[in-house]
Amino acid sequence: MQQLAGGPESVGQSPAVTLIDWYRLGDIVILIIERPEPCKTLMAYTMNSLSEHQAKNIMRQLVAAAIDMISKGVSHNDIKTDNILVELNSNGPRVRVIDFGYSSFMWETHLIDNVMTDDQQMMKDKAEQNKVLQLGEVLYDILTEEPVIYISLIPIRSELKNVSQECQDFLKKCLNSNSESRVTLEDLQQHPWMCQN
Template identity: 40%
Template sequence: MPRESEGSSMDDQTRRGKRKASPAPKKAKRKRTRVSKSPPRNTPEKNVNRRVKRKVREDGEESPKTKKRAFDITHLTQDDDEMASSSADTGRDSSRPFKEVSERKRKRKASNDGGKPKRKRSVDIVETTQDVTINACRDKFEDKYVQQNQLGEGGCGSVFAGYRKADNLPVAIKHVPNEKVFCKHVDNNGKKISVEVATMLKLAEGTTGVGTSASVALLDWYDLDKELILVMERPVPAVDLLKYIQGKGGSIDENEAKIIMKQLVDAAKELKDKCIFHRDIKVENILIETGSGTPRLRLIDFGLSCFVKEKSRYHIFYGTPDHIPPEWFRHNTYHAGPTTVWQVGVVLYESVHGETRFETESFTRNKQKISNELSKKCQDFLKGCLAKVPEDRPTLEQLKLHPWFR
């Protein structure tokens, strides 16, 4: 789930950033006394010995007191650098003194041992362990599934057909590069996982098996460090709603659209009840099973989804740009409920308006209009979903009771 952000909090962060970037008040510099190797003129020898000369043992080593003094000076340098680095406009690296001290200690230890410093192998061990774990996960995936031809590619990854070796169950295998895992979720164990995985696991709760819910089921997932592999059920035979509409000549009749839209509203309501915001409901992310006389809807692609709290609002839009709700253009903010209803309206619009692809800006400027050839009840359903003001849109509960569905 991208992270939810508030306009006010952003302003506060900006003000805080400006304060931090402003020049820090000047502090009185500490005076350091440069020590000369030779005693200055007219200086008593006794004072010189006490203040300047180092006590040297017979073997030529520095006394413990001298070493202690050097250690104190080193720490003073560290403190000064740390204070300087606290200003936002400084270019100094606060870790520099620590690195130098460590290097000096390492060299001194090496000279005492008469050889090179010993290198720690902990980093190599960690990397090797990670490689072994990743290879084990990949082997586990390949032992269980067979990957076949590519089905499609989107903004969040590529999807391939495949099957499970044990029972030849058709599966869809999705490969998501790490840089395309846009949202993370912290599970109950404090571990960060893909929000797509988290939402699909949440949807699986309470179901009895594959094919029992509107959303496709997640069967397995594998984190391979550089990519994430999701294995999901693949309904067969099935096509996405866009291809289904195209196969019907560019649009579907109102009665068939009603059957599909009833299932879509029920699926959206199921997501809402489990506090999940899909964010990208559209004809490409809906599968239609065609194995029976009645089309069955399945919802796919939760790559941009997130968990939602009551009255949560969002400022960064994730989804299809052509389907952005109008309130985002006006106020740079949107909410889960009204946005989902808007997307339901977009799906219906594209289903019954020929090959016309919906665009929010064109619709709000009246360049795209609801067809008068539709029934009055269907037109009313569309007008409600596509109301320009989010408060004027019905809720999903109200849509389920709409007269068009009766």
């Protein structure tokens, strides 16, 4: 969390919530973490599902957050509607990522001159493939209120017939069961669906 958001001086500035302080009590570690107010989990925010336009706004922020985390060498590993807060303010909903319990560093040492070793590049690629799949699952969930269970068996169901062809294509690219041919996060950012107003 410190690597992603910085310290207490950076509260509210990162897509990841900020670690404000921590204490060790024997075998227990207590974390004091930023809690944006007012906010809801994405799951609670989407109780009645979102319009395609609202979902696109959320996805733009989530893709940017995933790119930010990976660029800092951190893989969240558990992106889902329960682990995303929606900060409700006058500027519109703002996405904040929480729950880094399954997170991992993709490399232990800093990059030298911003050049990755082959192993570091492989870890980055795997983390990115995983994030793209998780983002597709989140989008499917917020559009249909149904969690994605069997990725390789997902047809575009009747609940998604009301969304645009571009949105359906975005979903298919995210939920591609062949991880090696899944699109990148940057591809998602440039996808026609994301670039439309």
